[in-house]
Structures are given as structure tokens and as C-alpha cells.
Amino acid sequence: MSRGPRDNHPIEQWASQIDWKNTNWQGGAASILVFIVFLAVVWGGMTSYYTVQPEGQAVVKRFGRVVAVKPPGLHFKLPFGIDQQTFVPTARVLKQEFGFRTVDTSLDSVTEYDKGSTHQDESLMLTGDLKVVDVEWVVQFRVDDPNKYLHRVRDIEQTIRDSSEAVMRRIVGNSLGSDVLTIKRVQIATTAKEELQEILTAFDMGITIGTVELQDVTPPDPVKPAFNEVNQAEQEKERMINEAEKRRNQMVPRASGEAKQLIEAAEGYRAQRVNRATGEVARFKAITDEYRNSPEVTRRRMHLEMIDSVMPNLGRVIVVEPGQTSPIPLMNLDSNIPSPALLAPQTAPQSSVRGPSSSGQMPSPRTGGQR
Structure with a gap:
């Protein structure tokens, strides 16, 4: 392959101007020596310096032995290949x-x-x-x-x-x-x-x-489909576990709150029952002490208290006297209107509630007929 014209080096131009055939070699020995010295100077000058790039350092060897490690920058060395440098990229990864x-x-x-x-x-x-x-x-x-x-x-x-x-x-x-x-x-x-x-x-x-x-x-490629299926199964497993954990985090606090509420309600009911039972026991003991001191008065007071608590809940009161053949309505407690039987004249010799008998006993109230 041919090359295009190019500019010759000055040394080559000078050498081409010399007529080597007609040159007087004896007279031109000095010129040749000067030429060789000139080449040596040029070569020595060109090989006496070097530049180290910023991303590394240069290891300088003289006759194969390491003499220095130079940082980035311009440096000088012995020419003619006596010193040789090798670049090492110490700043790069x-x-x-x-x-x-x-x-x-x-x-x-x-x-x-x-x-x-x-x-x-x-x-x-x-x-x-x-x-x-x-x-x-x-x-x-x-x-x-x-x-x-x-x-x-x-x-x-x-x-x-x-x-x-x-x-x-x-x-x-x-x-x-x-x-x-x-x-x-x-x-x-x-x-x-x-x-x-x-x-x-x-x-x-x-x-x-x-x-x-x-x-x-x-x-490896032959088993990639099976591996992908395993990965999908693992992901599905993780998803289900996460959903279960989410459900557990929702249900456990709710159940704990309900359990705490039930426990507190039970504790309140227990305290109520205990307090009520304690009060009833204290009341019973007080009544017992009073009964021991005056049994007749206590018995009569308890009887009257019972009548007082029962009578308001009765719809009709009937008093049956000894020898009476038919019940006589006394009072309709459901309303304020007197019973018709009370408005009519009574033929019975005793038609009203009597006080206590001479024996100290009250007549027995009966509801719905004679017991």
C-alpha cells in the first residue's frame, strides 16, 4: 500500500543533501563525527525526560533495578534507555x-x-x-x-x-x-x-x-423455569404470612380489649355482690340483736314491714272473716275509685278491717280467694 507525501525530518533533509558518492571520506570524517554527536545529543535530549499522568505513579528502573517511584508531573532521567519508567495507575479503581x-x-x-x-x-x-x-x-x-x-x-x-x-x-x-x-x-x-x-x-x-x-x-438455564416457580411459591408464602400477621395484629388487640372489658365487668359485679351480701349480713345481725332484746316487738315490726312492702303490689284485697260465706272486696288498689261493694250497704256485722285482736295477731290478708 502506497503512502502519500509527507514532510521529511530536518535530519533526513540534511542527509539527503549530501552527495555520498562524491564525498571525500577522509576530509568528511569530521562532518560524520559531528553528525553522530548531533544525533546522540538529540536522542539523549528526547530520552532524558518523561511525564507521569495525574492518575498514577511511575516506577523508575536503572539497568533493571528500581531506583525511584515518581509522583505525577514532569521528571528527568538518564538518557539512552539507562533509566526506564513504568506507569502504574494508583489513583484508579x-x-x-x-x-x-x-x-x-x-x-x-x-x-x-x-x-x-x-x-x-x-x-x-x-x-x-x-x-x-x-x-x-x-x-x-x-x-x-x-x-x-x-x-x-x-x-x-x-x-x-x-x-x-x-x-x-x-x-x-x-x-x-x-x-x-x-x-x-x-x-x-x-x-x-x-x-x-x-x-x-x-x-x-x-x-x-x-x-x-x-x-x-x-x-443454570435448564432449571430456570422450575426455580422461577419456586420463587413464586416463596413469594406467595410470604404474602400469606404477612396477611396473617396483619389479621393477628388486628384481632389480638381487639380480643384483649374485650377480655379486659369482661374482666372489669366481672370485677364490678363481684364487688357489687360482695358489698350487697356484706350489707345484708350486717342488717341480719342487727335484726338478730334487736330480736334477742325484744322478740315480740321485733316480730311485729317485721310483719308490718312485710305487709307494707307487699300490699302496694296487689291488684285486689279480699278480707275473709270467720263464718263469712262469700268474699267481700275491700279496695281496688289499681285505681283511686272505690269498689262498688264498698258503696253498697253491708249486711255483715263486721265489714271493715279490724285492728289487732286481743291476742295481738293481725288478720291474714289473702289474694284471689281463701287459702
């Missing part, structure tokens, strides 16, 4: 992906991931209950010591990948498959970060683990 690869991360497009079968060797793992799960995760880390990062191990990225995969397989292998897929994802990531940091610290690699994130944990 580096990452290693397992089970997938990021394909496109440009700002004007959606990030794409490659989850082909070539990465399943990293992600397929066996759980403690002999189930296979597909675990995808990311390890993020920073470089603390550039010198150790470059020279402690031969292939630092592969060392990180092997250590991370070994740690993740061991943790997943000690867990149940259902826990790995559901509730233990955060715990697994935290444990993996701690154990991976211990391993890399023992290797003295000069890096610090930032995070270990589980991106996606799923069952």
Missing part, C-alpha cells in the same frame, strides 16, 4: 470480572456484556447441597505500592483471578443453594472480600481490595 466481560463502555451507548459459554468455567459452581449455580461477580481493587505491584509476582492479574475464584468456590461450596440464590448474597460477598484480602496481603502484592460484588446469581 481496577477491576476483574468473573463469568462475564464488559464489551462496550462508551458514554454514547449502553454498556454491553458478554456472557457467552466461554466464561461459564469461571461462574458455574457446586453448592453445599450438591446444586449447580451460576455466580457472576466483580472484584475491585486499588494499587497501594507500585513497586510491589510490579515485582512481587510474575502475573499479578492472573494471581488475583485465581485467588478470587478459589475463595468464591469455597464459600459457595459451604452454603446451601437456596441461600446462595436468595438471602446470603451480601454475606457471601463480604466474606469473599475479607478472605481475598488476607490472601493478597500474605502475598505482599501492594494492593487493597475495595469491594466484591455479586452481579448475578442464577441457576
